[in-house]
Amino acid sequence: MPVPKMKVSRSRRNKRSANKNITMHPVSECQTCRAPLASHQVCQGCGYYKGSKILRTKFERLHERGKSRAAQFAAAQSTAQPAESAE
Numbered sequence: 117m118p119v120p121k122m123k124v125s126r127s128r129r130n131k132r133s134a135n136k137n138i139t140m141h142p143v144s145e146c147q148t149c150r151a152p153l154a155s156h157q158v159c160q161g162c163g164y165y166k167g168s169k170i171l172r173t174k175f176e177r178l179h180e181r182g183k184s185r186a187a188q189f190a191a192a193q194s195t196a197q198p199a200e201s202a203e
């Protein structure tokens with residue numbers, strides 16, 4: 117019968133047994149976009165929680181910023197055009 121050569125220290129034994137009770141977190145799916153999602157969390161992809169809109173997503177913020185920048189650009193163009201046409 118094999119016999120351990122050295123005593124296993126308390127630290128090594130406890131480190132080994134620290135991983136024995138690890139379980140997977142339950143994963144559900146978003147009701148709106150069907151993305152995998154941790155339960156009781158807002159979906160980061162679409163910003164919905166249980167069918168209601170909670171968050172503005174990063175894509176929506178970028179889209180709104182792009183729209184406001186386009187409006188600023190159009191306003192700058194409209195103010196710049198009469199000056200050019202007057203010359």
Ligand SMILES: [Zn+2]
Nearest residue numbers: 146149159162
């Ligand atoms: Zn979603």
